[in-house]
Amino acid sequence: MLLEETLAATINAATPLLLAALGEVISQRSGVINIGIEGMMLMGALCGMTASFYTSGIPLIAPWFGMFAAGFAGLVTAGIFAFLAIKLRGDQVIIGTAITLFALGFTQVVYQRLFGRTGSPKSVPYFQEFELPILSKIPLIGQALFSHNIIVYLSMALVPCVYFFLFHTQPGLRVRACGEHPKAISTFGSNVVKLRSMCLLFAGFMAGIGGGYLSLADVPIFTPGMTAGRGFTALAIVIFGKWHPIKVFGAALLFGLGFALDALFQASGWGIQYQWFLMLPYVLCLIVLTASSYKKGGKGQAPLSLGKPYNPSA
Numbered sequence: 001m002l003l004e005e006t007l008a009a010t011i012n013a014a015t016p017l018l019l020a021a022l023g024e025v026i027s028q029r030s031g032v033i034n035i036g037i038e039g040m041m042l043m044g045a046l047c048g049m050t051a052s053f054y055t056s057g058i059p060l061i062a063p064w065f066g067m068f069a070a071g072f073a074g075l076v077t078a079g080i081f082a083f084l085a086i087k088l089r090g091d092q093v094i095i096g097t098a099i100t101l102f103a104l105g106f107t108q109v110v111y112q113r114l115f116g117r118t119g120s121p122k123s124v125p126y127f128q129e130f131e132l133p134i135l136s137k138i139p140l141i142g143q144a145l146f147s148h149n150i151i152v153y154l155s156m157a158l159v160p161c162v163y164f165f166l167f168h169t170q171p172g173l174r175v176r177a178c179g180e181h182p183k184a185i186s187t188f189g190s191n192v193v194k195l196r197s198m199c200l201l202f203a204g205f206m207a208g209i210g211g212g213y214l215s216l217a218d219v220p221i222f223t224p225g226m227t228a229g230r231g232f233t234a235l236a237i238v239i240f241g242k243w244h245p246i247k248v249f250g251a252a253l254l255f256g257l258g259f260a261l262d263a264l265f266q267a268s269g270w271g272i273q274y275q276w277f278l279m280l281p282y283v284l285c286l287i288v289l290t291a292s293s294y295k296k297g298g299k300g301q302a303p304l305s306l307g308k309p310y311n312p313s314a
Contacts, residue, residue: 006260007144012218014256015155016041016210020234021241021248022155022162023206028243029166030199031179031305032086035096037207038231039103040077044070044211046107049222050114053121062125067151067212074208075201077103082197089309100231108224126220127151149217151209156249163245175199179303182310192310207231229282236285243302251288258284 020037027034034040052066081099085092115121127149135146166172174195177185182192210230215222233255241248258281 004144009260010256013259014252015152016213017234017255018155018252019210020207021237021252022158023203024234024238025243025245025248026199027203028306029179030175030196031303032196032200033092033307034203035093036081036099037234038227039100040074040204040207041211041227041231042103042107043073043077044208045215045226046222047073048212049124049215053124056125059125063127063216066216070212071205071208074204078201078204082200086193086196092307124220127217151213151217159245159249179305182305233285236289240288
C-alpha cells in the first residue's frame with residue numbers, strides 16, 4: 001500500500017516538472033537559458049484555472065480550454081523573454097529573473113482582483129483520473145502506474161517525441177547546431193534569431209502547461225506562488241539529465257519522488273515540524289547539482305553557446 005501511494009505520488013509530482021523540463025531541453029539546446037520558467041509556470045497556473053472556471057458551464061471542455069489558456073499564457077510570457085533576450089540581446093539570466101519576479105506579483109494581483117483577497121472559485125472543472133483497462137489490475141503497481149489523468153500519459157508520450165525530434169530529424173539537428181555553433185549554422189541559411197525564438201516559445205508553452213497541470217489536475221485551484229520553485233527545479237532536472245530527453249525523464253521522476261516524500265512524510269504524523277519535510281526536494285536539488293558539477297567533459301556538457309547572445313551582424 002505504501003509502495004503504491006509513493007509511486008502514484010511520484011508520477012503525479014513529476015508530471016509538471018517533466019513538462020517544463022522537456023521544453024527547457026529544446027530551449028537550452030538552441031542556446032537559450034530560460035530562467036523565467038518559474039514565472040511562465042505561474043502564469044500558466046493562474047490562466048489555466050481562470051479559463052476553466054469561466055467555462056465551467058461546459059465541464060467536459062473546460063479543463064482542455066484551461067490547459068490551452070495555460071500554455072498560451074506561458075507562450076506569451078516567453079515571447080516577451082524572446083524579444084528582450086534574443087532580439088535585443090539582453091542578459092538572459094537577468095531578464096529571466098525579472099520575468100519570474102513580475103509573474104509572482106502579477107498573478108497575485110490578478111487573482112485577488114478576480115476572486116477577492118481571501119476568496120477562491122468554488123468549483124473548477126479539472127482533469128479526472130481514470131484507470132487503464134487490464135493494466136490497472138496488475139498487482140502492487142497497477143493502480144500506481146495506470147490510474148492517472150490524461151495529461152500524465154501525454155507528458156510521458158512526449159519524451160520519445162522530443163528525443164526523436166532532437167536526434168533523428170533535420171530541424172532537431174539545426175536546433176542542436178544553433179546551441180553549439182550559431183555562426184556556423186547561419187552560414188548555411190538558418191535564421192538563428194528566429195530558430196532560438198521558436199524554441200523559447202515552445203519552452204514557454206510547455207512551462208505554461210506544466211503550471212496548468214498544478215491548477216487543473218494536481219490541485220484544482222490556484223494559490224499565489226503555488227509553483228513553489230518547481231520552475232527552478234525543472235532547470236536543475238535539465239542539467240542533471242545532461243540535456244537529453246530520456247535522462248531528463250529519469251531525473252524528473254527522481255525529483256518527483258522528493259516532492260512525493262515531502263507530502264507523505266507530512267501526513268505520517270511523526271511529530272516532526274513540517275518545514276523539515278518541505279526542505280527535502282530542494283536539498284535533493286542542491287545535492288544532485290553539486291554532484292553534477294564535478295562531472296565535466298564527455299557527452300553531458302552544456303551546449304557551447306548556451307546563454308550567449310547572438311549578433312547576426314557581428
